[in-house]
Amino acid sequence: MSGHALRFLGVGNAAAVELGSASVVLERDGKPLLLVDCGQEALTAYLGRYNDAPPALFITHTHLDHVAGFERLFVKAWFDEPRRAPKLFVPASVIPLLHQRVGSYPNALAEGGVNFWDAFQVIPVGDHFWLDGLRFEVFEVRHHAPHSAYGLRLPGSFVFTGDTRPIPEVLAGFDEPLIAHDCALSGNPSHSGIDDLEREYPRELLDRLLLYHYASAVDGERLRERGYAVA
DSSP states (O other), X not given: OTTEEEEEEEOBOTTOGGGOBSEEEXXXXXXXXXXXXXXXXXXHHHHHHHSSOOSEEEOOOOOHHHHTTHHHHHHHHHHSSSOOXXXXXEEGGGXXXXXXXXXXXXXXXXXXXXXGGGGSEEEEESSEEEETTEEEEEEEOOSSSTTSOEEEEETTTEEEOOSOSOOHHHHTTOOOSOEEEEXXXXXXXXXXXXXXXXXXXXXXXXXXXXXXXXXOHHHHHHHHHTXXXXX
16 A cells, blocks of 8 residues: 555454454555544544544444444534544445434533534445545445445455455455454354354455454464464
8 A cells, every 4th residue: 555554443342442442544644544433442542643533434333332432522523623524434324323323312512502413524425435536445244234334445455344244255356465354263143253264265365364353362362373464
């Protein structure tokens, strides 16, 4: 990725608070361009590193380890001067879920006068969106329920699956050198385990994976011992 880098803010599953909420930042020349997901720990890590609200976000899905930072981000985006509404790219089918999760509490501020989404520039997306001259692609993944979770691709640079079971029919068409993929030692109906990936993916694809969303540092080391790159 010439001039671009993908930085993990957290690599853990919802219970692995010590590993941080699973989230990445796409940087351009060392500066943040796009934050993917906004869990509590992810937002804390972001603010600690960049000392400012993100200029743009993409939300993969609305489980709380991926969106629980929004209330705090609303306060920062609304009250910081100068006020700058972050661009918020959200798959169209996820917008109602995101509003239910974080935007529908009565009165965004006790004194009234503002809607929760006034602090953001909400941009519904389909299969792609543009940001700073880059065309990102959005694809559905297998997580929890249909039409509720999505991954992100920057062609020629990276793929970020978000939370998912194996998606061989999707990834077969991608040739990026880096595929950041949900993976733990053991899978479940919402998440991939390493045995699932080895069963579903060819070796050429496995060799491009960067694994994240695991349960502990020990589990991360066990994945490395099996020969995989681990975030």
